[in-house]
Amino acid sequence: MTGRSPSVQQGFTETRNANSGLKWETTTQINIGLDMALLENNLILGADYFYKKTKDLLVERPLPPAVGGTNQTLWDNVGEMENSGFEFLLAYQDEINTDFSFHVDLNFAAIQNKLTSLPEDIDFLSIPGSVLHTTNFDQEVSRSDVGQPIASFYGHDAIGIFQTQEEVSAHAEQPGAQPGDLRFRDINEDGVINDEDRTFIGSPHPDFTYGLTVGANFKAFDLSLFFFGSQGNEVYDLTRYYGDFFNLSAYNKQERTMDAWTPDNTDTSVPRLSLDDNNRNARPSSYYVQDASFLKLKNLQLGYTLPASVSEQLDLRVYFQVQNLFTFTPYEGMDPEVGLQNYSSDNRNLDIGVDRGIYPPSRTFQLGINLGL
Structure with a gap:
């Protein structure tokens, strides 16, 4: 704007910060394996150990506001990560007679992940605060961090619910706490509960995963089932953030709030209902972390091949198939198989196992025909 006559001057602003030293990640991997075939190739055994080291991890780092521009982040190469583990395979097939045959395939994998190095100017990696609102309801x-699995859950350790004022008074100073509120562990034992008492409270990575495929043929009928399981993985159930706490009153609440703590209902894990939440019960904590181990029947298919006398010169098979038939899990959310969310920037690929109300996989029923000429 110049003088008394306002005018707009066209200009430019930087929308993306460049890094001339940026390069691809480098991965080095070692595999040691053993494969065996026994019993006239009816029994197959496989075992594999692997170690993979990744250097120059690609991460979008936040920059100080003084940098300016519309994008205050910078893609950079930071840190190193290790993955190691075992994978096993056991497969058996047999033909009992001309009418009946079967096969069983079992696989098992145990993988460990660990961040092993970060530059001196980076204490840890996380999702930038500018996108926490859209990803984690404003929660980190x-x-x-070095020595921890990638994307480990971080927050306060909730160790129960205060039952009496005497328990509140005897605990480390926890501002705003009342009977019925969550009690948090004094990690550094300084007598005060604050942000310094946050710690690692869980991991989205399983101890092991496994799969089982079973198939059988009896005369013209065939049957196949595929099971998949995961053990030891945890989920950070963020649906509880808006679903359990009444100070966030613009949202529907979970059914379990009907079992919230009251002086007459003390045998519960749900804190008291409050419109102000002076204790900050809704803060990031282990209250949200749940065991999400599961076993799923991913696919079941039953088929029937018509005799040649019926289908003449055609190979005709009809089948009935069900996907996602059932899930066994202690997880209380919609689906325990959360995994990595579909994000593309802002380090959201570090946001693993966080449930914001994901849509569960559909159970589908199919009737089909296979036709061969």
Whole structure:
């Protein structure tokens, strides 16, 4: 704007900060394996150990506001990560007679992940605060730190519910706490509960995963089932953030709030209902972390091949198939198989195992025909 006559001058602003030293990640991997075939190739055994080291991890780092521009982040190469583990395979097939045959395939994998190095100017990796609102309801729920698995859950350790005022008074100073509120562990034992008492409270990575495929043929009928399971993985259930706490009153509440703590209902894990939440019960904590181990029947298919006398010169098979038939899990959310969310920037690939109300996989029923000429 110049003088008394306002005018707009066209200009430019930087929308993306460049890094001339940026390069691809480098991965080195070692595999040691053993494969065997026994019993006239009816029994197959496989075992594999692997170690993979990744250097120059690609991460979008936040920059100080003084940098200016519309994008205050910078893609950079930071840190190193290790993955190691075992994978096993057991497969058996047999033909009992001309009418009946079967096969069983079992696989098992145990993988360990660990961040092993970060530059001196980076204490940990996390999702930038500018995108926490869209991803984690304003909560920093995970961190990637040296010695820890990538995207480990981070927050306060909730160790129960205060039952009496005497328990509140005897505990470390926890501002705003009343009977019925969550009690948090004094990690550094300084007598005060604050942000210094946050710690690693869980991991989205399983101890092991496994799969089982079973198939059988009896005369013209065939049957196949595929099971998949995961053990030891945890989920950070962020649906509880808006679903359990009444100070966030613009949202529907979970059914379990009907069992919230009251002086007459003390045998519960749900804190008291409050419109002000002076204790900050809704803060990031282990209250949200749940065991999400599961076993799923991913696919079941039953088929029937018509005799040649019926289908003449055609190979005709009809089948009935069900996907996602059932899930066994202690997880209380919609689906325990959360995994990595579909994000593309802002380090959201570090946001693993956080449930914001994901849509569960559909159970589908199919009737089909296979036709061969």
